Amino acid sequence: MNTQTQVVELGYGGNERLMLNMGPQHPSSHGVFRMILTLAGETVVAVDAVIGYLHRCHEKLGETLTYAQYPSIASKTDYVAAMTAELAYVSAVERVGKIEVPKRAQYLRVIAAELQRIASHCLWLGTWCLDMGGAIGGGSTVFLYCMREREMILDRFEELTGARLLYGFHQVGGTRYDVPAGWDTKVRATGDFMEKRIDEYEAMLEGNAFFLVRTQGVGVISRELAQEVGVVGPLIRGSGVNYDVRRAEPYSSYRDFDFRVPVETAGDCYARYRVRMVEFRESIRIIRQALDGLPDGPISSRPGVKSVGQVRVPKGEGYARVEGPRGEVGCYLVSDGGPKPYRLKWRGASFTNLAVLPHIIPGHKVADVVAIMGSVDPVFGEVDR
Amino acid sequence: MTSSPVVWQAIEAFVVLNALLVLVAYVTLLERKFAARMQSRIGPYYVGRPHGWLQPIADALKLMLKEDVVPTASDRGVYNLAPIVFLVPCLLIFATIPFAPELGVADLNIGVLFFLAVSSLEIVGLFMGGWGSNNKYALLSAMRAVNQIISYGLPFIFVALVPVLLAGSLQMSAIVAAQQGLWFVAYPGLGQLAFVLFLVAALAAENRVPFDILEAESELVAGFRVEYSGMKFALIQLGEYAHMLGTSFLGALLFLGGWSGPWPAWFGPIAFLLKAVGIFLLVTWVRWSFVRIRVDQILAISWKLLLPASLVLLLATGFVVALRGAGGA
Numbered sequence: 001m002n003t004q005t006q007v008v009e010l011g012y013g014g015n016e017r018l019m020l021n022m023g024p025q026h027p028s029s030h031g032v033f034r035m036i037l038t039l040a041g042e043t044v045v046a047v048d049a050v051i052g053y054l055h056r057c058h059e060k061l062g063e064t065l066t067y068a069q070y071p072s073i074a075s076k077t078d079y080v081a082a083m084t085a086e087l088a089y090v091s092a093v094e095r096v097g098k099i100e101v102p103k104r105a106q107y108l109r110v111i112a113a114e115l116q117r118i119a120s121h122c123l124w125l126g127t128w129c130l131d132m133g134g135a136i137g138g139g140s141t142v143f144l145y146c147m148r149e150r151e152m153i154l155d156r157f158e159e160l161t162g163a164r165l166l167y168g169f170h171q172v173g174g175t176r177y178d179v180p181a182g183w184d185t186k187v188r189a190t191g192d193f194m195e196k197r198i199d200e201y202e203a204m205l206e207g208n209a210f211f212l213v214r215t216q217g218v219g220v221i222s223r224e225l226a227q228e229v230g231v232v233g234p235l236i237r238g239s240g241v242n243y244d245v246r247r248a249e250p251y252s253s254y255r256d257f258d259f260r261v262p263v264e265t266a267g268d269c270y271a272r273y274r275v276r277m278v279e280f281r282e283s284i285r286i287i288r289q290a291l292d293g294l295p296d297g298p299i300s301s302r303p304g305v306k307s308v309g310q311v312r313v314p315k316g317e318g319y320a321r322v323e324g325p326r327g328e329v330g331c332y333l334v335s336d337g338g339p340k341p342y343r344l345k346w347r348g349a350s351f352t353n354l355a356v357l358p359h360i361i362p363g364h365k366v367a368d369v370v371a372i373m374g375s376v377d378p379v380f381g382e383v384d385r
Numbered sequence: 386m387t388s389s390p391v392v393w394q395a396i397e398a399f400v401v402l403n404a405l406l407v408l409v410a411y412v413t414l415l416e417r418k419f420a421a422r423m424q425s426r427i428g429p430y431y432v433g434r435p436h437g438w439l440q441p442i443a444d445a446l447k448l449m450l451k452e453d454v455v456p457t458a459s460d461r462g463v464y465n466l467a468p469i470v471f472l473v474p475c476l477l478i479f480a481t482i483p484f485a486p487e488l489g490v491a492d493l494n495i496g497v498l499f500f501l502a503v504s505s506l507e508i509v510g511l512f513m514g515g516w517g518s519n520n521k522y523a524l525l526s527a528m529r530a531v532n533q534i535i536s537y538g539l540p541f542i543f544v545a546l547v548p549v550l551l552a553g554s555l556q557m558s559a560i561v562a563a564q565q566g567l568w569f570v571a572y573p574g575l576g577q578l579a580f581v582l583f584l585v586a587a588l589a590a591e592n593r594v595p596f597d598i599l600e601a602e603s604e605l606v607a608g609f610r611v612e613y614s615g616m617k618f619a620l621i622q623l624g625e626y627a628h629m630l631g632t633s634f635l636g637a638l639l640f641l642g643g644w645s646g647p648w649p650a651w652f653g654p655i656a657f658l659l660k661a662v663g664i665f666l667l668v669t670w671v672r673w674s675f676v677r678i679r680v681d682q683i684l685a686i687s688w689k690l691l692l693p694a695s696l697v698l699l700l701a702t703g704f705v706v707a708l709r710g711a712g713g714a
């Protein structure tokens with residue numbers, strides 16, 4: 001809302017354009033994102049996306065912190081899916097250092113990552129409906145339902161790690177915490193409960209004609225565009241490309257689990273919604289399988305590594321990627337043999353996903369801008385880093 | 386009441402106006418509690434325990450104490466006048482509503498016409514607010530408002546004319562009198578269709594979700610009132626709820642038989658209020674379950690669906706009345 005002092009440049013000839021500055025402070029900017037929209041009436045003719053309002057020097061910070069310290073900071077890149085962000089970092093360190101991870105730790109990582117996916121998708125569904133339905137309207141109803149369910153998963157995380165949002169659960173060589181007593185029954189109960197709730201969301205949204213007209217055929221990303229821009233996660237799967245890092249390059253024992261990668265061909269907001277709704281259920285399936293087959297054994301190949309200088313990684317470089325809720329999260333690491341990385345580079349899923357906005361938004365109405373933006377599910381901690 | 390002396394009428398107007406303001410305040414509390422239930426929350430609770438019954442008063446006090454911000458780039462005159470221009474028609478619509486036989490400010494013989502005419506005046510205030518704020522969000526919202534209210538005014542009027550035709554009078558008390566035996570909502574076929582269309586058109590006329598594109602806080606922040614604060618904001622809010630309540634009363638009167646029903650006469654006004662609140666809650670229920678639709682879709686619904694449907698309905702009603710013979714009055 002920093003445009004108020006500008007004079008409205010609207011003429012009477014009919015060809016004039018209105019520049020509308022949406023963000024960085026805007027109810028639907030999902031953080032701090034600025035879109036400079038050029039409008040012809042209500043229709044958007046051009047979008048200029050401006051990012052960088054949440055830049056925190058994450059990569060430089062990574063160079064100043066040791067391998068033992070950084071995982072809990074890595075969770076702050078994507079604060080909505082902290083588990084997968086941490087996992088990307090520790091995987092990169094393990095790849096460079098050729099560090100083995102015990103089977104039990106791998107399964108625990110999978111459980112944490114999939115729970116995180118459900119929590120993140122809950123937040124996405126809620127905020128997206130909030131974008132379309134308004135804070136005083138049906139959107140907030142869905143939002144509050146989703147928040148209620150996300151709370152249950154945060155409770156499980158709290159029992160596991162003691163933290164609710166930024167966990168510090170992973171460490172190089174394994175995980176920091178083991179499962180507390182009785183946790184797996186609680187997680188199973190959460191999964192069963194979630195499945196019922198997801199049915200409710202689907203009944204509430206898919207039987208709702210207004211929801212369908214707002215999402216179907218809106219913000220279509222063609223298969224070609226998706227591949228050209230390099231969008232990842234639910235976006236590319238919603239555009240008909242069967243790409244999931246868990247399948248393409250299985251990490252952390254994902255090979256052991258039987259799950260489906262949902263693919264929709266329409267490429268519109270509704271397709272992306274469908275993909276995520278199926279992912280909800282598939283995540284629950286994976287969690288059940290992982291709990292069933294949870295092997296005994298140590299949770300870390302380097303137990304007791306707590307002091308900051310103890311993890312050292314030989315000279316080398318490596319890239320590790322994981323499938324976060326928003327798509328491929330990558331971490332590129334260069335080591336010079338010291339206790340800290342020489343160079344760290346993040347590849348955020350939201351960053352590439354946002355790049356598709358200027359291609360798909362023009363031609364839509366202002367109301368669709370927020371719907372499309374919400375269907376991309378950006379987290380600006382991950383975009384700006 | 387047309388024969389009463391002027392003083393008596395002024396007193397009545399004063400009482401109705403104040404009762405209305407209190408009612409509007411408590412209707413907001415009702416909506417908040419109702420929405421909270423839907424969303425598995427508690428809603429207002431602490432201000433006036435146990436159920437937050439002082440919340441509306443606290444809200445009003447808070448808004449009165451707020452700083453009144455006037456943007457430097459705004460058109461001061463238009464900006465300051467807009468809330469009043471918006472509020473007055475919203476309150477005026479209650480002038481012709483009788484709350485019981487012989488109990489009302491002015492039971493005009495063109496009551497329904499007066500209601501429809503005055504309630505569509507609110508658009509002037511809306512547009513003044515949107516234009517005078519000199520804010521792009523507000524401007525877009527004002528444009529949408531004009532679009533929407535022009536499109537939905539017509540079906541709203543046509544549907545409201547169905548009971549008028551059935552009763553054969555524009556006078557509100559006469560319409561109620563015509564429903565002594567059978568409420569118009571129970572009128573076979575016509576009544577139900579007209580009532581549903583009335584609710585849809587009323588939602589749009591009241592700018593409620595799913596038709597609240599002019600407020601659209603997720604796109605246009607708060608639409609035409611984005612720059613308003615303090616008491617001016619309160620006036621706009623008051624006007625909006627008064628309009629909503631007025632439309633609910635109109636719906637209860639046109640379709641649900643006003644105060645008529647199988648109860649003693651003293652219960653009539655209470656029954657009327659309950660019916661109006663029922664319609665209000667129905668609208669609220671819709672509001673808290675749907676997502677907002679887009680401006681072009683809203684216009685399409687109006688011009689392609691509601692307008693033809695209401696016209697056909699009006700025509701059908703005309704036939705029915707003609708076949709029935711004498712129109713009631």
